Amino acid sequence: MFLGAHVSIAERIALAPERGRSVGADAIQIFSRSPRMLRRTKPIPPEEATAFREAMPANGIARAIIHANYLINLAGPDDNTLTYSRDAFVEELDRAQLLGVRDVIFHPGSHMGRGEAYAIQMIAASLDWCFEHANAPDVFAVLENTAGAGTVVGYRFEQLAEMMKGSAHPDRLGICVDTCHTFAAGYDFRTRDGYAALLRTIDETVGVGRIRAFHLNDSVGDLGSKLDRHEDIGKGKLGKEAFRFLVNEERFREVPGCLEFPGRDAGYRRNLKTLRSLVTGTNPPTAGPRPGGKRGGRGTA
Numbered sequence: 001m002f003l004g005a006h007v008s009i010a011e012r013i014a015l016a017p018e019r020g021r022s023v024g025a026d027a028i029q030i031f032s033r034s035p036r037m038l039r040r041t042k043p044i045p046p047e048e049a050t051a052f053r054e055a056m057p058a059n060g061i062a063r064a065i066i067h068a069n070y071l072i073n074l075a076g077p078d079d080n081t082l083t084y085s086r087d088a089f090v091e092e093l094d095r096a097q098l099l100g101v102r103d104v105i106f107h108p109g110s111h112m113g114r115g116e117a118y119a120i121q122m123i124a125a126s127l128d129w130c131f132e133h134a135n136a137p138d139v140f141a142v143l144e145n146t147a148g149a150g151t152v153v154g155y156r157f158e159q160l161a162e163m164m165k166g167s168a169h170p171d172r173l174g175i176c177v178d179t180c181h182t183f184a185a186g187y188d189f190r191t192r193d194g195y196a197a198l199l200r201t202i203d204e205t206v207g208v209g210r211i212r213a214f215h216l217n218d219s220v221g222d223l224g225s226k227l228d229r230h231e232d233i234g235k236g237k238l239g240k241e242a243f244r245f246l247v248n249e250e251r252f253r254e255v256p257g258c259l260e261f262p263g264r265d266a267g268y269r270r271n272l273k274t275l276r277s278l279v280t281g282t283n284p285p286t287a288g289p290r291p292g293g294k295r296g297g298r299g300t301a
């Protein structure tokens, strides 16, 4: 797995790869714009996009993924929400294409009282609308599984599979597995058997090959709590073993896995160090050597 973290785009988006390197990341997740406002933003200038693309290999970052704006709700449930959500998601896809990022991760949506079946169907329809209106042929829309609080959908892998099945463009869809959400939604993968069962469930629903990214977060809430609160790796209710299974999984060798907690450099360094300590000989992270021959910034201090 390409291990990494969610890093800031403050000042300039092209600084994100360097920020990743400084915490010891092989992969980065970014917002492509402010995540909590939906008013239209100005497009990324082409020279800024070029600078970002060049900064990726220059800092030894193997993969970048984008997390879409939190306010996007492709399930609707009313016309106004649906319209601004679709427009904003099209923008996300376009910005990813410009930056050379292949994956836009998003929370599928909330039904707000209209029912899960309605939401699942509407999300599929919205995705098709967005693909048709975006200019982003190389970008995947990546459904993140949710913890299941409130009226969100996507807390069962069966639901994510239904969204994919309802779309006319399933080849443009993938999933992001958030470890905290998975556990909080009731999937227990703290043991080898539980982990194997989880992979089986994913494979029988969306397909393991559809996993485009992981969010590696421990969980404050207990199994099935539906609580979406992230914790340091090994310090939550999920615990280290689950992460050991994941980081050593041959099938996820080339999949990015990003921390989202605690959001500060020192914490990221510590958590990345913990994750790397779980990697055994058979499946080392596959990022190439850093410029200068050393894998830089690995947080040995």
Ligand SMILES: [Zn+2]
Binding pocket: 144, 178, 215, 260
């Ligand atoms: Zn997440």
Ligand SMILES: [Zn+2]
Binding pocket: 178, 180, 181, 228, 229, 230
């Ligand atoms: Zn979360």
